[in-house]
Amino acid sequence: MTGRKRWSTEAILDAAAELLRTGDTESFSVRKLAAVLGTDSSSLYRHFRSKTELLRAVADRILLTAMDGHHPEGDWKQRITALALRLREAFGQQPQLAAVWGRYASSGAGSRLVMEEALQALRASGLPDEEIPARYHRIAVLIAALIASEAGVSTVTPEEHEQGMELFRVAVLGADPERFPALAHFARDVRPLGVDRRAAFEEILAAQLDQIEAAVRPG
Known part of the structure; x- marks a missing residue:
């Protein structure tokens, strides 16, 4: 008797991303994903302990895509702007997944690459180290909110x-x-x-960066 096919983690993520692309996070379930793959939920739980962990992994792959081939250029403001626009473009190609990122965040390699670039850029701004985490958090929340908002409109x-x-x-x-x-x-x-929305995205982000620049400007 032939057993069920064993799926790799990457194949599972590919199928999950496609299911999310054609649906939404509310209707997504591990059971539905298992049905698409022709297997049972228990086999998927060997790769991911929960639905949330799976969704985080899917979102992280979008971040990896955004950072692929990225080479920081320009001053700190240009670097953060370029990073935000790369994330915007990546999620723009799969807008249904923007809500996943905003809701579940990520702790994978893609997330670390994004965080590293943003934190390095903020250090280059001249901000004291003790102020950087709070400033980073505000920028991250702003970018995630703008991307999720734009993605919601694009799926209409x-x-x-x-x-x-x-x-x-x-x-x-x-x-x-x-x-x-x-x-x-x-x-x-x-x-x-x-x-x-693109102009609004860039103007709102620029206003946040201008606040940081004003905080570090002498006098």
């Missing part, structure tokens, strides 16, 4: 997008000027969240 179907745009127009252009005077005043200039 064309029909959902059009429906959302119509609801936005009704909510904004139809606002009662007596109850919502500011909204009525700016109605024709306020843009939906999905518009020009």
Whole structure:
């Protein structure tokens, strides 16, 4: 009698990434993954102790992809900006996995590469060592939030997008000027969240880096 096929850790991660790409983290389960692979859940638990551990490993592979071939260039602000944009691009290709990173984080090799580059760049800024961990945390939270937010918009179907745009127009252009005077005043200039997100991403990150630069600037 032939036994079930043994899957490598990399093959399991490949299948998990594809299942997440076509679905979402809420519906994802080890049982569903096992069914895709034609095996049982117990065989997967030999590789990963829990669903969370598996999801962290999937997210870490996105970080590894982002850091592949990365060579730091420029000053510390340019390095952090380049790092953020690499992460944005990597998760942009698999937006469903951005929520996995934001929710479960990662402790693998990809995560360590990202952390190392960010911390090295912050040390080059001139910040005292005792201030760097807190500054790093703020930047990490900001980047993860921006990427997850953008990924959420990019997974919307064309029909959902059009429906959302119509609801936005009704909510904004139809606002009662007596109850919502500011909204009525700016109605024709306020843009939906999905518009020009790359510029917003870079400007928000730049503002955070400017705060750091101001903190280390003499006087």
